[in-house]
Amino acid sequence: DLVDAIRVVAGGGAVIDPKVVEQLVKSSNRAAKSPLDFLTPREREVLGEMAQGKSNAAIAGTLVLSERAVEKHINSIFSKLHLSEERDVNRRVTAVLMYLTDGDAGHTSRDVAARFPERP
Numbered sequence: 001d002l003v004d005a006i007r008v009v010a011g012g013g014a015v016i017d018p019k020v021v022e023q024l025v026k027s028s029n030r031a032a033k034s035p036l037d038f039l040t041p042r043e044r045e046v047l048g049e050m051a052q053g054k055s056n057a058a059i060a061g062t063l064v065l066s067e068r069a070v071e072k073h074i075n076s077i078f079s080k081l082h083l084s085e086e087r088d089v090n091r092r093v094t095a096v097l098m099y100l101t102d103g104d105a106g107h108t109s110r111d112v113a114a115r116f117p118e119r120p
Contacts, residue, residue: 034102035081043080046073051096 039047042063049059056074060067074092081098083091 034098036098036102038080039077043073043077046070047077047095047099050074050092051099 036044036047045063046059049062054062056067056070059065060070063070065073077095078091081095083094085091
């Protein structure tokens with residue numbers, strides 16, 4: 001192995017230890033995490049209900065929570081997704097768009113549309 005590595009380097013190439021490559025790939029994967037990965041399962045449920053266009057009261061009814069609990073979950077979602085209270089930004093819409101477009105979330109707009117057909 002050492003002789004082969006010396007030949008490669010002498011020929012102008014480079015030799016990288018496979019363990020180093022593995023560590024680089026692992027750290028790269030960790031860095032590429034979606035902010036949605038930091039949501040709790042309950043926060044994901046609330047966000048999924050938001051994606052259906054439900055009001056806080058409707059979400060509370062569906063998930064058997066108080067409206068105040070729903071509000072707390074939504075505020076936590078906004079915080080974890082780094083959605084500040086800017087005047088020109090609707091945080092609820094932004095959070096839903098992140099949820100629907102995140103490939104790792106396991107939910108796409110097509111999935112949501114299939115589960116919840118358009119209203120007449």
